[in-house]
Amino acid sequence: MRRFLKKISKNSRSNEDGIFFEKITNILGFKPNNIYYYKKAFTHSSINKVDDKGNPFNYERLEFLGDSMLGSVISAHLYNEVPTGDEGYLTKMRSKIVSREHLNELGRDLNLIQFVESKVNPQHFGENIHGNIFEALIGAIYLDKGFKHCESFIQKKVIKPYVDIPKLEGKVISYKSLIIEWCQKEKKPFQFETFEDTGNEEQKYFGVKLHIDNKIVTKARATSKKKAEEKAAQRAYFVFQDQIVKK
Amino acid sequence: MRRFLKKISKNSRSNEDGIFFEKITNILGFKPNNIYYYKKAFTHSSINKVDDKGNPFNYERLEFLGDSMLGSVISAHLYNEVPTGDEGYLTKMRSKIVSREHLNELGRDLNLIQFVESKVNPQHFGENIHGNIFEALIGAIYLDKGFKHCESFIQKKVIKPYVDIPKLEGKVISYKSLIIEWCQKEKKPFQFETFEDTGNEEQKYFGVKLHIDNKIVTKARATSKKKAEEKAAQRAYFVFQDQIVKK
Structure with a gap:
């Protein structure tokens, strides 16, 4: 009987994983190599999960990593796109693009919150949860697929639909x-x-x-x-x- | 006579370039694909050089780019090396590693200042010139060779010889x-x-x-x-x- 229950729970677990894999593949636009990183990117510290070495299993460290990678990709994009901008301009534009507000919008638009595992309803964590898990997702992509892949994801999901240089410069009114x-x-x-x-x-x-x-x-x-x-x-x-x- | 002078100056120019190429190859540990980026990394704004499109030709924008890339590589290194460190720890350690003081030391040890083209003696620019051109050099490597290559350079020249985690944590006394x-x-x-x-x-x-x-x-x-x-x-x-x- 115990074995039977275990089998059921194992099956439902892998069904759950299968649905997650499918949904996340849709959002990413590519198949993950290792779903582990993406699971981590959506695990909140409130559930006190640990990995097999006893280290905390949640998105906070991935958020740190993703924030860095996002900054680099945006820096390189601005460097190439605006050859006339000096370092003051580049710094200002980058901070506009990676602003908390902007990242929250990105995370919200991708509806990332649907994946979050936490003790309480993730909607109660406030607005920043959207941006935080978006950054964690970028960290996961970097670890799973490397910098180039991470860069194309950011190109497709951040730069192409959101980075509007003239508008950020305040030049375009109409x-x-x-x-x-x-x-x-x-x-x-x-x-x-x-x-x-x-x-x-x-x-x-x-x-x-x-x-x-x-x-x-x-x-x-x-x-x-x-x-x-x-x-x-x-x-x-x-x-x-x-x-x-x-x- | 004019043509003759031009020829001489052209020859001495390419000799100069040849010496620069050889010296920089020694420091980098690989042959650059495009020497243009490295020339830029060592050109100070005081000489008011412009490129063929009329944009400023100096290291300031490359410094912005290199700073970003360095931050990302160090973030990924710390993420992997210290699985127990939370995001507060990772942020603190990264800022210790990429501190102005540390970057100046790196630039000085590589004797990068020998390459700087400027209006006055680059020694007069103060200590930060060393770190600034070190960052610009990293930006140049990124543009010339891509992220992976940039990462190995940082591994070899920054992480291996300088990044001493226990010492940075203040744990090692003897x-x-x-x-x-x-x-x-x-x-x-x-x-x-x-x-x-x-x-x-x-x-x-x-x-x-x-x-x-x-x-x-x-x-x-x-x-x-x-x-x-x-x-x-x-x-x-x-x-x-x-x-x-x-x-």
């Missing part, structure tokens, strides 16, 4: 004007096609399709025409970022 | 007792063979040969027997560091 200016400079035809898009909601909504080069490049929806256009333009900015920044 | 304890634990025969070694000097000197496992592993010379023994023991500690730390 993405709509930026996109218009760029289209005019590049002689690309463009059109903000707006329409009412309220549907069943009480609140009025507007939709925008942004056409560039006679193709719909982005869509957006908001409570005013102006807001929807700005949203669509910002999305277009992210699509064409490489081309726009180089100008 | 290397002699440490070595004796370790030899006893490992059942290795050892002997501190001391002798007067004054030679032609006025001051009395003592020499020590430290035998472990019936081989001379280190030698030292100092103004007292005690000092010479401590020096020899410290050197032995660096030789056997990996084995001793794991105990």
